[in-house]
Amino acid sequence: xxxxxxxxxxxxxxxxxxxxxxxxSTISGNEYVYWYRQIHSQGxxxxxxxxxxxxxxxxxSLIITEDRKSSTLILPHATLRDTxxxxxxxxxxxxxxxxxxxxxxxxxx
Amino acid sequence: GAVVSQHPSWVICKSGTSxxxxxxxxxxQATTMFWYRQFPKQSLMLMATSNExxxxxxxxxxxxxxxxxxxxxxxxxxxxVTSAHPEDSSFYICSATPGLSNYGYTFGSxxxxxxx
Numbered sequence: 001x002x003x004x005x006x007x008x009x010x011x012x013x014x015x016x017x018x019x020x021x022x023x024x025s026t027i028s029g030n031e032y033v034y035w036y037r038q039i040h041s042q043g044x045x046x047x048x049x050x051x052x053x054x055x056x057x058x059x060x061s062l063i064i065t066e067d068r069k070s071s072t073l074i075l076p077h078a079t080l081r082d083t084x085x086x087x088x089x090x091x092x093x094x095x096x097x098x099x100x101x102x103x104x105x106x107x108x109x
Numbered sequence: 110g111a112v113v114s115q116h117p118s119w120v121i122c123k124s125g126t127s128x129x130x131x132x133x134x135x136x137x138q139a140t141t142m143f144w145y146r147q148f149p150k151q152s153l154m155l156m157a158t159s160n161e162x163x164x165x166x167x168x169x170x171x172x173x174x175x176x177x178x179x180x181x182x183x184x185x186x187x188x189x190v191t192s193a194h195p196e197d198s199s200f201y202i203c204s205a206t207p208g209l210s211n212y213g214y215t216f217g218s219x220x221x222x223x224x225x
Binding site for chain 1: 113115141143145152153154155158200202204213214215216217218219221
């Protein structure tokens with residue numbers, strides 16, 4: 001079963017930063033937190049992942065709390081193309097990804 | 110970056126027939142592959158995990174005799190939906206990983222199966 005909790009939906013204005021929260025209170029020490037997004041009728045697209053430290057790449061930043069029980073995905077300058085369902089996933093047993101319900105992010109013009 | 114190719118992208122089949130879906134890792138060796146199913150407006154549901162050269166491990170509630178998974182090589186896994194029925198109509202997605210720590214998981218583009 002999925003072990004992460006995310007708000008079902010969020011809205012963000014185009015050009016603003018989108019901050020998507022996630023709770024993963026049962027994560028163990030060697031399990032990564034992964035973020036993917038899915039645009040309608042496509043396969044999930046990798047965004048970023050992390051273990052303990054904050055991470056940044058060309059798509060987003062990932063802020064992980066010190067106790068690792070929650071994280072926030074930041075899309076610094078959201079565009080209309082960022083409208084998608086965003087999944088925060090706790091890698092289970094360091095071997096597989098079990099998806100929760102995700103957050104439906106809508107970027108508004 | 111890592112690429113996973115899934116084929117076909119969509120298929121329509123008659124009730125009672127079998128359908129095979131292929132998942133290939135194009136630029137890396139996938140020691141482990143995963144198969145998911147997604148119904149409209151729902152999240153992805155993990156069906157099974159397959160390791161190259163061994164039997165797949167199915168999630169609870171997934172019929173192994175109905176969803177046959179073969180992972181005979183490090184770059185190819187197949188999912189066969191046997192004796193398909195309309196309730197098997199869904200979006201099937203595969204994922205692959207080389208199994209190396211911190212490497213991540215790459216997903217295919219999915220297969221839309223419609224059983225009529």
